[in-house]
Amino acid sequence: DSGVTQTPKHLITATGQRVTLRCSPRSGDLSVYWYQQSLDQGLQFLIQYYNGEERAKGNILERFSAQQFPDLHSELNLSSLELGDSALYFCASSVEPGETQYFGPGTRLLVL
Amino acid sequence: SQQGEEDPQALSIQEGENATMNCSYKTSINNLQWYRQNSGRGLVHLILIRSNEREKHSGRLRVTLDTSKKSSSLLITASQAADTASYFCATEGAGNNRKLIWGLGTSLAVNP
Numbered sequence: 001d002s003g004v005t006q007t008p009k010h011l012i013t014a015t016g017q018r019v020t021l022r023c024s025p026r027s028g029d030l031s032v033y034w035y036q037q038s039l040d041q042g043l044q045f046l047i048q049y050y051n052g053e054e055r056a057k058g059n060i061l062e063r064f065s066a067q068q069f070p071d072l073h074s075e076l077n078l079s080s081l082e083l084g085d086s087a088l089y090f091c092a093s094s095v096e097p098g099e100t101q102y103f104g105p106g107t108r109l110l111v112l
Numbered sequence: 113s114q115q116g117e118e119d120p121q122a123l124s125i126q127e128g129e130n131a132t133m134n135c136s137y138k139t140s141i142n143n144l145q146w147y148r149q150n151s152g153r154g155l156v157h158l159i160l161i162r163s164n165e166r167e168k169h170s171g172r173l174r175v176t177l178d179t180s181k182k183s184s185s186l187l188i189t190a191s192q193a194a195d196t197a198s199y200f201c202a203t204e205g206a207g208n209n210r211k212l213i214w215g216l217g218t219s220l221a222v223n224p
Contacts (some may be wrong), residue, residue, distance in 0.1 A: 002154065033212075038148075042216045043200065056211045090154055098142060098204040098212065103154030 002103035003027065007090050012110045018079040021107045025072055025093030031055070033094075033101060034066055036086035041091040049074055050097055081111045118201055118218040124209045126223050131188040133218040135201035136181075142204045144177055145212070158181070158186075158199075169208050191222045 003026035011019055025032050034046040036059075045058035049068035063081075068074045078085060087110050092101040096097075119134045135144065143162045147155040159175045161168045168175045174187040188195055191197065200218045202212040 002156070004154075043214050045212070045214065048211070060192075088152065092155070099144065100157045100160055101147075101212065102129075102153075102157065103147075105154050106152075 002102040002104065004091060004093050004102050006089075006104035006107050008107060009105065010108050010110075012112065013081060014112055015081055015083060017081050017111075019081065019109065021076040021078070021089055021091075021109075023074045023076070023091030025074070025091075026102050028042060029093035029095050029102070030072065030096050030101075032068055032072070034060075034074070035090040035091040035092065036087045037090060037106075038084075042086075043090075046076070048097065055084065055097060059098050064098075077094045078109070083111050085109065086111045118199070118215040120218060121216070122219040122221075124221040124223065125191055127191060127193055129191055131191050131195070131220055131222070133186045133199050133220070135184045135215055137184075137185070137201075137213075138182065140206035141179075142206050145202045145204075146173075146175060146184075146186050147200045147202065149200065149217070151197075155200065156199075168198075169196045191220075193224045194220050196220060196222045 005024045007022045008050050030051045032049045036044045046060040048056040052068050066076045088106045090106045091104045096103045145160045146158040149155045161177045172189045177184045198217040200217045202214045
């Protein structure tokens, strides 16, 4: 158990819908990262937050947004969902940017 | 863009044999990290090696770093079936960016 929690574990929805994925980092970790992992794209870095502020952006689509709240939990919002958004979405946290990241169990999203 | 590139993409060995995976990168780094992922699960941190270190050990794992060649290797000795997983390297770029860039991973199968 990494100490990072993600909810929900599984999500099945339809194209065009919007979903919110939630992540609670390890106690004491200030940085939160979101990743998307699909079979054909591998592990893709989406976005990073540090102490409530956006720190780095990766291959995040405009239809996706995220935020980190004052209690340091984070949410990833995916809207206008497409079939190709079906993937595993991981959250990770670390004490400082660039240091060891601890991954949550992931949310498996299926868009039908 | 991918910084780390793992080689080989896939590796299949017999239990008891050693497994070696390589990671090459393009720019100067602060550190290089190796992670393991069991199918459909979150990534688990294995070892972090800093740019001024050449070798690190953790149990049956040995990581080397050659900054002149911009490459690292992960050696798993006396492999076990439970080592079957995907292994990823990630590099933290030098300077203040502190963003991890991930490779595509090596898929290791250890056959009993």
